[in-house]
Amino acid sequence: MEGMRNSESRYDVVIIGGGPAGLTAGLYASRGGLKSLLLEGESSVSQITVTDLVENYPGFPEGINGYDLVERFKTQTRQFGLTIVTDDVRVVCREQQAPGGEESWIVQGNRGAYSTLAVILATGANWRHLGVPGEEAFAGKGVSYCATCDGPFYRDREVVVVGGGDTAVQEALFLTRFARKVTIVHRRDRLRATPVLQKKALSHERIEFAWNSVVEEIQGETFVEGVKIRNLKNPDLSRVIPADGAFVFVGLTPNTEFIRNVVDCDENGYILADSAMRTSAPGIFACGDCIAKLLRQVVTACGDAATAAFSAQLHVEDLKGDSYSGRGI
Numbered sequence: 110m111e112g113m114r115n116s117e118s119r120y121d122v123v124i125i126g127g128g129p130a131g132l133t134a135g136l137y138a139s140r141g142g143l144k145s146l147l148l149e150g151e152s153s154v155s156q157i158t159v160t161d162l163v164e165n166y167p168g169f170p171e172g173i174n175g176y177d178l179v180e181r182f183k184t185q186t187r188q189f190g191l192t193i194v195t196d197d198v199r200v201v202c203r204e205q206q207a208p209g210g211e212e213s214w215i216v217q218g219n220r221g222a223y224s225t226l227a228v229i230l231a232t233g234a235n236w237r238h239l240g241v242p243g244e245e246a247f248a249g250k251g252v253s254y255c256a257t258c259d260g261p262f263y264r265d266r267e268v269v270v271v272g273g274g275d276t277a278v279q280e281a282l283f284l285t286r287f288a289r290k291v292t293i294v295h296r297r298d299r300l301r302a303t304p305v306l307q308k309k310a311l312s313h314e315r316i317e318f319a320w321n322s323v324v325e326e327i328q329g330e331t332f333v334e335g336v337k338i339r340n341l342k343n344p345d346l347s348r349v350i351p352a353d354g355a356f357v358f359v360g361l362t363p364n365t366e367f368i369r370n371v372v373d374c375d376e377n378g379y380i381l382a383d384s385a386m387r388t389s390a391p392g393i394f395a396c397g398d399c400i401a402k403l404l405r406q407v408v409t410a411c412g413d414a415a416t417a418a419f420s421a422q423l424h425v426e427d428l429k430g431d432s433y434s435g436r437g438i
């Protein structure tokens with residue numbers, strides 16, 4: 110790590126994650142004059158980039174495709190000189206310093222190690238799996254976690270969507286562009302999704318519902334042929350729904366495994382951040398879908414990220430001894 114200490118490879122802030130939160134943090138940090146590096150995952154994509162239509166990000170009255178929105182974010186960050194590197198981060202640890210040296214961190218990726226005074230975690234979350242027989246075996250053979258990616262394969266076919274949240278309902282609506290029938294399997298008798306989405310789905314002629322039902326197995330020979338469900342209230346209604354595709358949208362798992370021994374997380378692995386987006390580790394900030402919070406949206410990710418970058422800036426200025434309050438009068 111000794112070689113990392115030269116000024117070339119030493120950053121004020123390293124941002125981990127290339128989704129809306131990471132890019133917004135990068136925009137604020139680089140525009141704020143910090144020497145900033147954003148590491149975007151090699152083996153992961155931001156969820157928003159596979160979202161067909163974002164209808165609730167202000168400023169786009171017609172809605173905007175998620176991929177296009179992120180490209181716009183990138184264009185804007187580049188105007189302020191943010192360096193973006195593709196690397197999967199494995200470890201974040203304290204950098205050993207000479208006595209009296211600034212407190213800093215090493216972000217260790219697969220391709221390099223990056224020394225930094227502050228870290229912003231913006232690693233987002235990934236789709237949770239059901240963990241039922243057939244799910245893994247038929248992954249890519251009818252089991253999907255991305256309607257935008259795989260929906261067009263199901264033209265005039267029948268598909269099952271599992272889940273009752275915003276993602277399940279929004280993606281079910283998207284799938285009606287292709288599939289002749291979409292059955293939403295939900296474990297309760299009402300949807301969790303926001304009312305505007307519920308209304309569209311409940312009145313859609315090609316969407317059916319299997320209420321109070323859980324998936325027991327995904328069945329087929331080479332490809333998915335059916336989804337076996339169990340009705341939790343009335344076993345007589347348990348059945349196999351004939352389907353060519355099974356789209357699973359049962360929530361998220363935060364991408365925080367690599368950092369759980371460094372910052373405090375809640376019982377589900379979401380990072381605990383205060384209102385200034387500080388984590389339990391001094392110099393590490395967090396924002397977006399990877400933190401414990403009420404509402405996971407692009408707009409809230411961006412808001413958190415602006416705060417995280419500002420807090421990181423104050424932290425860096427404090428360490429360098431050039432903070433406004435530390436300058437005296």
Ligand code: NAP
Pocket residue numbers: 165239271272273274275276277279296297300301323324358359360361403404405406
């Ligand atoms: P979510 O809100 O956590 O919903 C997950 C759904 O899956 C719930 O209906 C849950 O059932 C069900 N579920 C969980 N585990 C299950 C299991 N093992 N078997 C069967 N069903 C299971 O997740 P999400 O829909 O992915 O949304 C994540 C976040 O992104 C939310 O904050 C959401 O508002 C946001 N989002 C917003 C939009 C939008 O605004 N347009 C679009 C997409 C996502 P229960 O209801 O019984 O818990």
